[in-house]
Amino acid sequence: MSVIDVRNLGKTYRTIEKEGGVKGAIKALFRPQYREKVAVHDLNFQIDAGEIVGYIGVNGAGKSTTIKMLTGILYPTTGAVTVLGHDPQRERVANARNIGVVFGQRSQLWWDLALIESLNLVANIYEVEPSRYKQLLSHFSEVLELDEILKTPIRSMSLGQKMRAELAAAFIHEPKIVYLDEPTIGLDVMVKQRIREFIKDYNQTHNTTVMLTTHDLGDIEQLCSRVIIIDAGSKVYDGPLHAIKQQFGKYRTITFETNQPITNVQLPPACEQLSLSEYSLELKFDRSQLSASQVATALMQQIDVADFTLNEPDLESIIKHLYQNPTAYNEVAVNE
Numbered sequence: 001m002s003v004i005d006v007r008n009l010g011k012t013y014r015t016i017e018k019e020g021g022v023k024g025a026i027k028a029l030f031r032p033q034y035r036e037k038v039a040v041h042d043l044n045f046q047i048d049a050g051e052i053v054g055y056i057g058v059n060g061a062g063k064s065t066t067i068k069m070l071t072g073i074l075y076p077t078t079g080a081v082t083v084l085g086h087d088p089q090r091e092r093v094a095n096a097r098n099i100g101v102v103f104g105q106r107s108q109l110w111w112d113l114a115l116i117e118s119l120n121l122v123a124n125i126y127e128v129e130p131s132r133y134k135q136l137l138s139h140f141s142e143v144l145e146l147d148e149i150l151k152t153p154i155r156s157m158s159l160g161q162k163m164r165a166e167l168a169a170a171f172i173h174e175p176k177i178v179y180l181d182e183p184t185i186g187l188d189v190m191v192k193q194r195i196r197e198f199i200k201d202y203n204q205t206h207n208t209t210v211m212l213t214t215h216d217l218g219d220i221e222q223l224c225s226r227v228i229i230i231d232a233g234s235k236v237y238d239g240p241l242h243a244i245k246q247q248f249g250k251y252r253t254i255t256f257e258t259n260q261p262i263t264n265v266q267l268p269p270a271c272e273q274l275s276l277s278e279y280s281l282e283l284k285f286d287r288s289q290l291s292a293s294q295v296a297t298a299l300m301q302q303i304d305v306a307d308f309t310l311n312e313p314d315l316e317s318i319i320k321h322l323y324q325n326p327t328a329y330n331e332v333a334v335n336e
């Protein structure tokens with residue numbers, strides 16, 4: 001059953017264009033010129049209970065705008081959002097009980113309060129049952145290593161400590177859905193790992209739905225089985241993580257090790273040499289035109305192959321390619 005239902009969702013920002021100087025300011029006051037920016041356009045997706053979905057795209061693609069509409073901070077210009085049966089904007093209180101939110105670049109905790117005081121407050125606001133609160137606090141303290149920072153005010157915490165504190169606060173009322181916007185940004189490898197493990201463990205034990213916005217592909221690879229890619233406000237991919245590699249990884253590489261020094265080789269069409277040393281040859285080929293076995297057969301007729309390795313494209317290079325070449329999304333659609 002879907003817990004998040006997004007239908008034909010769109011958001012257009014309307015801003016007043018101002019010319020410089022006092023004259024410009026007065027003109028904007030009496031005869032405002034509006035500029036419209038379509039941030040999200042005709043978005044459709046459903047997310048089921050317990051899914052961890054990576055929501056990715058370049059800067060300015062429309063990710064934060066979508067999350068703001070899902071959490072009820074912004075109202076949509078077109079279409080509708082339903083979260084566990086509620087309209088997040090009109091039923092903000094009911095919605096708030098069900099959700100937890102972490103914005104990696106902004107703190108939602110009380111700056112001058114010690115973490116434990118902040119957590120007590122949040123638990124009070126959400127009316128968390130005291131014995132349950134005690135249990136959760138002890139569990140979170142262990143997995144997020146909070147003991148050392150419970151008495152520290154948020155303002156004196158390091159980035160990694162702050163993020164662990166934010167997570168504890170966002171999860172303490174046991175929300176059914178959590179929206180995590182860049183939860184690992186700027187953190188060192190160890191803290192990143194701890195946070196990913198916390199999210200994974202919480203998802204598995206509570207069947208919590210997680211929507212994760214991140215530029216860190218490690219987060220995606222370790223946590224998300226499904227990915228939604230948004231580009232210029234529109235959805236361009238929605239599917240399993242592993243299928244991105246199949247759909248968009250147009251090129252593969254193959255490395256041959258030989259028994260004899262490699263001399264002249266004739267490459268099949270749609271195949272290009274990446275590197276050559278005495279006993280090793282690395283090729284790149286377009287898998288929509290050639291299969292790995294066709295490449296291997298062509299080369300084995302020319303060189304004395306001792307071994308060969310076929311390399312799948314890695315996610316990072318595919319996503320980088322997609323981000324740099326938005327038309328690649330259409331190329332795939334045409335090729336299909």
Ligand SMILES: Nc1ncnc2c1ncn2[C@@H]1O[C@H](COP(=O)(O)OP(=O)(O)OP(=O)(O)O)[C@@H](O)[C@H]1O
Nearest residue numbers: 013015037039057058059060061062063064065066
């Ligand atoms: N309040 C606003 N008024 C006008 N335009 C806005 C406003 N907020 C965002 N935009 C524009 O809408 C588009 C989408 O912005 P959004 O912040 O949703 O992107 P994003 O994918 O979250 O980017 P990032 O990865 O940088 O956070 C951008 O072109 C942005 O400039």
